[in-house]
Amino acid sequence: MTEQAITIQDLTKKFEDKTALEDLNLQVAKGELFGLLGPNGAGKTTTINILCGLVKPTSGIAKVYGYDVQRETMKVKELIGVCTQETAIYPYLTGFENLELFGNLNSMDKNLLKERSKMLLTKMGLEGDAKRVTGKYSGGMKRRLSLALALIHDPQVVFLDEPTVAMDPQSRHAVWDFVRDQKTHGKTIILTTHYMEEAEELCDRVGIIDHGKLIALGPPRELIAKNQVRNLEDLFIKLTGRTIREEA
Amino acid sequence: MQFQRIFALAKKELKKTIREPAVLFMIFLFPIVFVFAFGASFGGVGGSQTVTYQIGVVNLDHACSVNASQTLLTSMFNSEILNVHLYTDNKTAQNDLSQGKVQAVMIIPTNFSEGLASYQAAPNNPSAWTNATLSIFLDKGSIVATQAIPPILQQTLTSLTDKGQAANQSPLKMETASLVEVKTVSALDFIVPGMFTFASIFLIMMVAQSFTQDRENGMMKRIRITPVTPTEFMASQVVAYMSIAIIQAVLVFAMTYALGFRPNVGLPAYAFAFVLVMIFSLSNVGFGLITATISKSASAATGLSFLFVLPQLFLGTFVGASLSSGAQVAGKFVPSYYVTDALTSVFLRGATLASPTILIDLALVSVSCVAILVVGIVLYAKYYKI
Helix, strand or coil: CCCEEEEEEEEEEEECCEEEEEEEEEEEECCCEEEEECCCCCCHHHHHHHHCCCCCCCEEEEEECCEECCCCHHHHHHHEEEECCCCCCCCCCEHHHHHHHHHHHCCCCHHHHHHHHHHHHHHCCCHHHCCCEHHHCCHHHHHHHHHHHHHCCCCCEEEEECCCCCCCHHHHHHHHHHHHHHHHCCCEEEEEECCHHHHHHHCCEEEEEECCEEEEEECHHHHHHHHCCCCHHHHHHHHHCCCCCCCC | CCHHHHHHHHHHHHHHHHHCHHHHHHHHHHHHHHHHHHHHHCCCCCCCCCCCEEEEEEECCCCCCCCHHHHHHHHHHHCCCEEEEEECCHHHHHHHHHCCCCCEEEEECCCHHHHHHHHHHCCCCHHHCCCEEEEEEECCCCHHHHHHHHHHHHHHHHCCCCCCCCHHHCCEEEEEECCCCCCCCCHHHHHHHHHHHHHHHCHHHHHHHHHHHHHHCCHHHHHHHCCCCHHHHHHHHHHHHHHHHHHHHHHHHHHHHHCCCCCCCCHHHHHHHHHHHHHHHHHHHHHHHHHHHHCCCHHHHHHHCHHHHHHHHHHHCHHHHHCCHHHHHHHHHCHHHHHHHHHHHHHHHCCCCCCHHHHHHHHHHHHHHHHHHHHHHHHHHHHCCC
């Protein structure tokens, strides 16, 4: 059995005349919290979409727990949970019903589903709103529920695509605590973000991606020390000549 | 295929229907309001186009010194608005009537010529006449037939005796018999079969909106990340919308029943109606998917869905009864036409479920609806992943 949760070899994705990913090579160990950093349009979401089986790569190989995402998509889908960049929840269902739906889509046992729904709603601070339709939730509440949906079936690998975008500091720290908690339970977490402080705070290793290419890879403190910069934000400026929030 | 996933998605779709006010109105309240409004106020035939009525004739007359039945038939054959079909027996004629092949059947009695001869012998002595009565059976599924045909035949009959002779001053009389045992046939009875069809048509809009909305807000992507297979997903949609179609049919039936619709048919006829509406809902899911394929947004889907809603509505339901003959021919290219026709045959014409016209309608509805659903799924899957 492979020790790698994620294996990416020579991965390239082209959209007509635009190259979103170019010969990306990356490995993420089981239980690792890995940050994929870069500005908007760098190729982070494309990488996640390929790993989830949503997008077909132009060339190269992507594997999750040793399963090829193109040929063994169903096996991969059973292992992963994804918190998408969009706050994707059904507004006409309650918080609990949204969790119940996605638990059923992942073939969960009824009792286990109830138990995990309750636990996740409590951890996300939504237990008092579980029976309200989510159309009436605030933006932060929707984001937290969206994260809970990704985790309802207790996946081995969790992809969090910009999970704290547009969150207030309190909600953001609550999510950080929850992400750390997942790591202590042995889950592999792939976090994409353009908040450098978030990556520094949470990640075991980070990969900085720009124009579809991996330009730096390693533990945050190691990268900072090696490049003699104060933080990851400065590292990105040093490597690309731009700030991470500028358009690529 | 896992039923847990299919039912979870179908349940979600049903909750959406109940909890989203716009959807609830369009799918359930609008048809009910429409049925009530039409049921309460619909009347008149409308249209001024020239039509031809299909009349079946069973001639039992024994000619004597005069051949009255031949004179009557010649007069009918010469009429531009009557197309006469001769039958050798009443059973075959009634069978064709129940299947909508003719709009009326006229039985010429054995003593018809004798009646006319007695009149000609003593035109001013009614006590010497031999009374003969023509029996007319009308297509109860056609408001046109029940309202227009009796006066035309009465006029033809009257022409055999003196011009302008009142019917009660002649031994030759006409009696309209009811094929279906209802006391009165109201305008409501004629439009109810179309109403069953009508309600389900708006599923097209709902399906199109649902798919485009889920695409826009990222839900389709989220579902694709789960282990749900495309087959399970589409099966859940079919289950959900068939369920909605059944609920609609129940509501329409309840409303029309409350308004006085009492067809003289048994439970199998109702079961057939509900099954037919369920099958018909497949075409609406298919048209909804086609609409969702060509629509970039949910608002565009709402507008574009009328490309399919309107033809089904105007050409295939009760609305079509008052359209031009050209439009009625065009109606034969939409599935709703055959649903309405089959329900009319069952509820109003008294056709049996095993009769050829019902079986043909059922076959056409089934084949066309499944074909439209398949086309919808293939097109949607080609341009958007499921």
